[in-house]
Amino acid sequence: MRRFIVTTQRQKMLIRGATPLRGSISAQGAKNAALPIMAASLLLSREQLIIDRIPDLQDTRTMADLLGHLGAQTTFEKGTMIIAAPEEPDWETPAHLVRKMRASSLALGPLLARCGRAVLPLPGGCAIGGRPIDLHLKGLAKMGAQIELVHGSVHAKAKGLRGCRIYLDFPSVGATENLMMAAVFARGQTILENVAREPEITNLAEVLRAMGAKIEGEGTGTIRITGVKELSGTRITVIPDRVEASTYLLAGIMTGGEITVHQVIPQHMDALLAKLEEAGAEVFCTEETVSARAPQRLRGISVKTLPFPGFPTDLQPQMMALLSIAEGSSIVQEGIFESRFLHVPELQRMGAHIEVQGNSAVVTGVPALHGTDVRATDLRAGAALILAGLSASDQTEMFGVEHVARGYEKIVEKLGHVGARVEIIPCPDEDA
């Protein structure tokens, strides 16, 4: 299995702004589809899951490492990952990997379904919130799993899960994915209600069906799964990353240029495109491309993040960066996470006028932001700061680059390709 060597040396990103970005960028495969699909390989025994368009990211490398610890063999070449499932997977997920990536919790459902056991250190919170998995555990318990919390780890056992009706208190993406995978071998039918409808859920359902699962309703509020005896290997392609693609669209707009993103599914970006047009941007779509530009300074709007098809929380920081230089005031409400405003103080350092009140922020647009040194606290906050730096009139140094590496494949090359002057350089530890 190829082990990924990732530099641990501290790095910073230098961003020289005020250049209109123009040109085309191809979207990567969706990180948030690739991770659950990789976890679904744990439902196989001895067979192979071949996944095309896996983005080469810190998080997909971590998931490959996790699968390796559980006995899978993975190879990863030119965007295609081949995962050979173990005959008898180990079912204890290593704490250091779970701590590194919350999406490790997606091993829980498949391990319980496949071998009736799973030990998972609680993933713990992160910069954007407590990130509990109570909805995952509540659903698994209803399917007959015995769940115990021992020294901060979930110990789960099940002598065969049974199908039942589960209503999710919140349409949690991860809980929907874990319960879908847990239900594929359950006795009888499982009806999941009030589930997430994100395109990544639909992609996972397509993979499970291609492996032989009996599953229907994905993309609606109710998913039905009828248990089968076993699944077989398949080959599947990951959908485009709608969040990465949207981030680059915003880069074109914020720098007074125009970027066309290729290999996307425009329908997955409807909420963003509607908001951009409301703010005065011009948006052009074809079958698999989207372009956007701002013929004049955008005007302030209101945005509230909601479960799909609402405005995605993963674009809230980036949208706030754009509204920081729009004409007039905007209101940004975060409806998903309890503390996803850590990018605000960093944007304020760059001259943004933002006032946070609870889970709302009032943004008063300024003509331009200015460069300074800023720190990324999480993946999408980092993306927002890069956008802000690209629009600023001078240079920005961004620390916490490792957060961005989790979700944006080849970001320096992709931005450079459309004219951005961005580089990542080592920085002395004391600066980091």
Ligand code: EPZ
């Ligand atoms: C997925 O996280 C994504 N990650 C997140 O993307 C995304 O922001 C989020 O969905 C919402 O769209 C992956 O797919 C790997 P949730 P997930 O369960 O599944 C609460 C990125 O930047 N909740 O839908 O963890 C939770 O605290 C990342 O790519 C519970 O209370 O999100 C949050 O407030 C960031 N109990 C809300 O629900 C639970 O058991 C949404 O969480 C589960 C969730």
